Amino acid sequence: MxxxxxxxxxxxxxxxxxxxxxxxxxxxxxxxxxxxxxxxxxxxxxxxxxxxxxxxxxxxxxxxxxxxxxxQTLMHLPRGGGEPEPEAAEQCGFTDNGNERFECTLRGGLKFSDGSDLTAEDVKFSIERVLGIKDKNGPAGLLANIDTVETSGEDKVIFHLKSGDATFPYKLATPAAGIVNPDAYAPKKLRSxxxxxxxxxxxxxxxxxxxxxxxxxxxxxxxxxxxxxxxxxxxxxxxxxxxxxxxxxxxxxxxxxxxxxxxxxxxxxxxxxxxxxxxxxxxxxGLEMRYLGFDTDAPVAKSRAVRQAMAQLVDRAELTSKVYGNAAEPLFSLVPATITGHTNSFFNEYGEPSTAKARALLRDAGVKTPVKLTLNYTNDHYGAGTKKEFEILRRQLNSSGLFDVDIKGTDWLKFRANELDGEYAVYGMGWFPDFPDADNFIAPFLDKDNFLASPYANSTIRNTLIPASRQETDRLSASEPIEDVQDIVARDVPVLPLWQGKxxxxxxxxxxxxxxxxxxxxxxxxxxxxxxxxx
Missing domain, CATH: 3.40.190.10 (Periplasmic binding protein-like II)
Structure with missing residues (x-):
């Protein structure tokens, strides 16, 4: 059968x-x-x-x-989801009430694949190496809240954080915190x-x-x-x-x-x-998501009204049904459905697609139409449907008469380098989360040294809401600041979420x-x- x-x-x-x-x-x-x-x-x-x-x-x-x-990482996620559990560690946990001191004790007898012993100093070396190299395309931002790493004996590692972060165990379960053999990796140079x-x-x-x-x-x-x-x-x-x-x-x-x-x-x-x-x-x-990113310093995307008008025009239901069928669903927030704290902020802000509302946004801001721009996408990284997806986005925007949109596909390695260098005003990206918590759908896009190298900076998000959400060990209690972040994003549109995939x-x-x-x-x-x- x-x-x-x-x-x-x-x-x-x-x-x-x-x-x-x-x-x-x-x-x-x-x-x-x-x-x-x-x-x-x-x-x-x-x-x-x-x-x-x-x-x-x-x-x-x-x-x-x-x-x-x-x-190997100190922690790992259970196969069916849930909170991180010890992996290379025998036990791990916060040792203070402010979620600023995290201590791990290693399993006994750990060895690298060449048979050499793995000790707490190797864990310290691996973490400090990622932070020290701070590759612009790398994951150092995930570990940026680490102030210092210390060891005690051969089996104990203590992390002192700059501020409380209840999501830190999740970050220790990612390859950003992978333990490497110091005999094979230079401390300040990437290994080709x-x-x-x-x-x-x-x-x-x-x-x-x-x-x-x-x-x-x-x-x-x-x-x-x-x-x-x-x-x-x-x-x-x-x-x-x-x-x-x-x-x-x-x-x-x-x-x-x-x-x-x-x-x-x-x-x-x-x-x-x-x-x-x-x-x-x-x-x-699945928690895969796709979105449009904006260089909010670029002349064509600098006006919030332009970004809001695009949010008002995009028809996610048509996009997902015509390209991905049942394999994707419209997404109205940076935080996907099924993640604690999710809210449909973009739908609440814009409702159904409307040319009249988009025209009013542009008119009230004094933006001359049609707005001419290019939607950039990668043609070899997210699957065969990406080009069709951007063709539909182009048609949706152009049919309003308010935009004059072209699309351009580029191979991933060049595309990613161009995006980081600020060469694209508007571009399409995907996100597969580092760990299944709302923080990982917010901080990588909105915090300092973010994944997109985005110039968008909202002090309330960075200085108040993200820290407040990370203070909550009970992630249900973090919902309020997480929802506030989503509402700000819907109003400012530094990114425009499109769909969530299975x-x-x-x-x-x-x-x-x-x-x-x-x-x-x-x-x-x-x-x-x-x-x-x-x-």
Whole structure:
């Protein structure tokens, strides 16, 4: 029989949301009975990004999904969601009432994959290295609230924070806090290439052509000691594909065992209805979101009225239905539905799309129409539907007569560099959260040294609301400042949220653990996979 499994959404927030992509092989068979996982994500090294797997540089879901298999962190998220639990640590916790001192005791007998001992000093080195390098594309901002790191003996690490932060355990569960072997990583310089030396459940072997990976082979690390238990006795391969159709054909042929990012809506529908009794499709809750970002210093986007008029015109329902079908839903806030503190601020502010209201916003601000601008997007990072999505956005804006919009696609590495350098007034981006808490949908876009390098700065958000929300250990109690942030964003529109996505995995029916292959944050959990007996 053909099976479609629906995993019900976890109550994220009450219990406690891309893979980057390479043009690889179309098939090629299996090696040593390895479990082969297909992806359309690309892993490349270039002059702009010579160190894709260095945790001081890597900051996208794709590379993080590689690092999660190979680097150990003090904390980790349970496979079904919830609050972080100790991983490399035996125990961790705040030791004060203000959430400013966080202490961890390491597990006994920790070793790196080369067999050398892992101590508290190695944890200190790894954290301070990320903060010291402070790569402009990297995750240092996640750890920026750390004031000092100290050690006590070989097994105790103490973090002193600049201000209280109840979300800090989540941040210690991200690859930004991955523990690296100091013998393989210089303290003040990125490590180029694809090698990773850590203490995680797997070691990594990378096959590359022209600085682009064609295959990653994960092998059990015999020295690993932690909370995770790899289910498979075989190797696991991650095999990149140039497009979803090639990946889908490879799955049907049996050349790969599972495919995740990125399946098209057409593939999801086709595979779900397919009579092939050797395949199954699993639908999972997701916290992926897409949005438009604005350089609020750029002449065309500097006027708040221009940004508000765009928010007034965009028809999210049409956008999602025509491009993504049931795989996406309209999003009216930076904070997705199912996350504690979510509110539909943009709908509350603008209601249904209205040309008349948009015209009034521009007229009252003295903005001459039509407003001429370019919507920039990446054509190789977020899936095959991105171009169509921006074609629809262009039509929606231009049909009002208030805008004269063009669109332009650029390859990801160049696109990201251009965005950080402020070359785009308006651009499309996606977000896969570092951890499933509202803070991670707010601070990366609005705090100092934010992910977008955005010039937008609201002192109330930065100095009052974000700190107030982080003080609350009970995340339900953080809802009020989080909702206030969303309301300010809806009025100022430094970013314009568009949609929230679901996620799907398709697999051969002899692969078990498929329902845990991705968590809601799109974190890949390869240790959950094993090969069983097909029905």
């Amino acid at each position: 053909n099976r479609k499994t629906l995993v019900l959404p976890a109550m994220i927030g009450l219990l406690a949301p891309v893979l980057a992509a390479c043009g690889g092989s179309d098939g090629g068979g299996k090696d040593d009975n390895a479990i082969v996982v297909g992806t359309t994500d690309e892993f490349s090294a270039s002059g702009d990004a010579p160190a894709p797997f260095d945790p001081a540089h890597a900051y996208d879901a794709s590379t993080w999904n590689v690092l999660r298999q190979t680097l 290439g694809f090698e990773v030396d850590g203490s995680g459940p797997y070691t990594l072997e990378a096959d590359a052509e022209s600085n682009t990976l064609t295959k990653i082979t994960f092998t059990k690390n015999p020295h690993y000691k932690g909370h995770l238990t790899p289910k498979s006795s075989h190797k696991i391969e991650l095999r990149p594909f140039t497009d979803p159709d090639a990946m889908g054909k490879s799955l049907k042929r049996g050349d790969i065992d599972l495919m995740a990012r990125t399946m098209t809506p057409e593939q999801v529908k086709s595979l779900s209805e397919d009579s092939d009794d050797q395949l199954e499709v699993v639908e999972m809750p 996620q799907y995995v398709a697999a051969r029916d002899d692969i078990t653990g498929v329902e845990w292959a991705l968590n809601s944050s799109s974190n890949m959990q390869l240790w959950e996979l094993s090969r069983g007996v097909g029905e």
